[in-house]
Amino acid sequence: MSLLIKNGTIVNDDAMFKSDVLVHDGKIVEIAPSIDPTPGLEVVDATDRFVIPGGIDPHTHMQLPFMGEVAKDDFHRGTEAAVAGGTTMIIDFVIPTKGESLLVAYDRWRGWADPKVVCDYGLSMAITSWGQEIAKEMEMVTKADYGINSFKFFLAYAGVFMVRDEEFYQGMLQCAKLRALARVHAENGAVIAERCEHLLSSGITGPEGHTQSRPEELEAEATFRACTMASQANCPLYVVHVMSKGAAAAIAHHRKKGAVVFGEPIAAGLATDGSHYYNEDWLHAARYIMSPPLSRDPSTPNALMKLLAAGELHLTATDNCTFDCHQKSLGKDDFTKIPNGVNGVEDRMSVVWDKGVHAGIIDPMKFVAVTSTMAAKIFNCYPRKGRIAVGSDADIVVWNANATRTISKDTHHHAIDFNIFEGMQVHGVPETTICRGRIVWADGQLRTVQGAGRFVPLPPDSQIVFSAVDNRGKALEPVKVERAPYVATTLEAPDANANIVVKTRSAVPPGGISSIQF
Ligand code: URP
Numbered sequence: 271m272s273l274l275i276k277n278g279t280i281v282n283d284d285a286m287f288k289s290d291v292l293v294h295d296g297k298i299v300e301i302a303p304s305i306d307p308t309p310g311l312e313v314v315d316a317t318d319r320f321v322i323p324g325g326i327d328p329h330t331h332m333q334l335p336f337m338g339e340v341a342k343d344d345f346h347r348g349t350e351a352a353v354a355g356g357t358t359m360i361i362d363f364v365i366p367t368k369g370e371s372l373l374v375a376y377d378r379w380r381g382w383a384d385p386k387v388v389c390d391y392g393l394s395m396a397i398t399s400w401g402q403e404i405a406k407e408m409e410m411v412t413k414a415d416y417g418i419n420s421f422k423f424f425l426a427y428a429g430v431f432m433v434r435d436e437e438f439y440q441g442m443l444q445c446a447k448l449r450a451l452a453r454v455h456a457e458n459g460a461v462i463a464e465r466c467e468h469l470l471s472s473g474i475t476g477p478e479g480h481t482q483s484r485p486e487e488l489e490a491e492a493t494f495r496a497c498t499m500a501s502q503a504n505c506p507l508y509v510v511h512v513m514s515k516g517a518a519a520a521i522a523h524h525r526k527k528g529a530v531v532f533g534e535p536i537a538a539g540l541a542t543d544g545s546h547y548y549n550e551d552w553l554h555a556a557r558y559i560m561s562p563p564l565s566r567d568p569s570t571p572n573a574l575m576k577l578l579a580a581g582e583l584h585l586t587a588t589d590n591c592t593f594d595c596h597q598k599s600l601g602k603d604d605f606t607k608i609p610n611g612v613n614g615v616e617d618r619m620s621v622v623w624d625k626g627v628h629a630g631i632i633d634p635m636k637f638v639a640v641t642s643t644m645a646a647k648i649f650n651c652y653p654r655k656g657r658i659a660v661g662s663d664a665d666i667v668v669w670n671a672n673a674t675r676t677i678s679k680d681t682h683h684h685a686i687d688f689n690i691f692e693g694m695q696v697h698g699v700p701e702t703t704i705c706r707g708r709i710v711w712a713d714g715q716l717r718t719v720q721g722a723g724r725f726v727p728l729p730p731d732s733q734i735v736f737s738a739v740d741n742r743g744k745a746l747e748p749v750k751v752e753r754a755p756y757v758a759t760t761l762e763a764p765d766a767n768a769n770i771v772v773k774t775r776s777a778v779p780p781g782g783i784s785s786i787q788f
């Protein structure tokens with residue numbers, strides 16, 4: 271099957287230029303100023319439109335069993351929502367239950383996803399318990415047959431997914447050995463558990479308790495700690511859902527010291543804030559419950575966008591994990607029972623365009639970088655994904671920067687009965703979405719085929735993640751001081767009844783001690 275996209279402006283992360291794009295058998299086969307259509311070729315007119323790489327959402331939870339419920343967007347509805355919004359690949363998380371084999375959990379996720387996805391997908395894997403068996407299985411799933419190149423550690427959700435610091439540290443040592451990226455949900459789970467108890471016993475049972483149980487400094491503290499521990503393990507780190515200025519500052523602090531750490535704000539955190547938790551309508555407030563919570567500082571969304579512009583945060587995701595009104599209402603008497611998670615996979619591209627490019631904070635190339643190219647590089651599928659280039663997969667979006675749309679539950683493709691961006695008018699509309707050469711979204715209609723998406727194995731040792739690590743490691747090697755055997759020296763004491771023992775000290779070894787401080 272062949273397609274010709276004519277008269278558009280191609281946007282990659284590093285350049286924009288007018289060109290036609292010819293697609294054949296799922297790949298981009300030619301890019302040239304003018305390509306003549308041949309008979310039978312389907313032509314997509316992109317006049318006055320941008321032609322961009324399809325979005326990659328590196329953080330979703332389709333049909334996740336969580337807090338006694340199952341997320342409503344499954345791999346079918348969730349990927350349909352994705353392509354309707356201009357996203358052509360997701361990276362979802364396999365999350366084993368505590369003590370469960372990684373391989374068993376992996377097979378379950380593949381069994382859910384493979385028959386349902388309408389676009390390509392990859393997998394990341396959570397480590398929810400620790401031991402030698404898990405370490406061994408981590409090694410197995412990083413092989414090509416499984417295609418996992420990142421592992422996520424939760425520092426929150428005590429008793430469910432949370433790991434202890436020593437487990438996190440050992441897990442990161444294993445990640446570094448396997449050249450796999452460590453990802454972290456950074457919150458102080460122990461303090462949150464205590465605060466929840468205290469708030470509930472003080473009679474605060476509504477959604478406002480959720481945000482009060484998780485003050486921003488608990489995210490900032492855990493982010494700083496995670497970065498510090500990653501540095502000690504010499505393991506690159508990816509902080510998922512950066513929701514606050516404090517967490518972003520912790521990442522920037524470690525970046526400035528040379529650490530390899532990536533920060534991911536999400537659509538929800540870039541476009542809305544935590545004032546919703548104080549809404550007098552219980553259900554309205556409950557719809558926004560996610561962790562870490564949306565920031566109560568109304569200037570945070572704009573600040574996070576500016577940090578993307580400045581390169582202090584690196585790419586965008588959604589953490590799409592949707593529960594409907596009925597599911598949210600299960601926590602009506604206790605905010606800790608409201609299933610955590612919000613929508614985003616359909617609206618991320620428009621929200622980032624509107625709040626970023628339309629607002630004058632980022633340019634279209636940076637938009638492409640933070641919505642697809644960085645994800646493709648970090649998760650090691652670049653330039654197959656995340657670039658408009660000959661040889662790349664034909665995951666392409668024809669983007670109309672001048673069009674607007676109003677986000678609504680009445681028109682979205684999610685499986686839930688509300689949308690956290692309800693009523694928001696956004697500039698930037700995906701008019702045509704193409705997944706590996708097939709048009710899956712055009713003229714406001716889905717043209718998807720369930721199961722047509724493919725699993726994309728993600729190999730370890732991504733260049734952008736691991737290239738600096740070996741040289742950093744040299745500076746972390748243990749230093750041994752070569753000394754003459756220790757001899758205790760006894761001095762004559764001024765007081766005849768007391769002895770003073772002076773220990774000898776060795777000099778710094780000839781090579782010196784590294785001056786690099788981590
Ligand atoms: O509230 C959230 N974020 N739900 C999904 C699970 C997670 O923490 O990523």
Ligand code: ZN
Nearest residue numbers: 455510511561
């Ligand atoms: Zn999380």
Ligand code: ZN
Nearest residue numbers: 329331510589
């Ligand atoms: Zn998540």
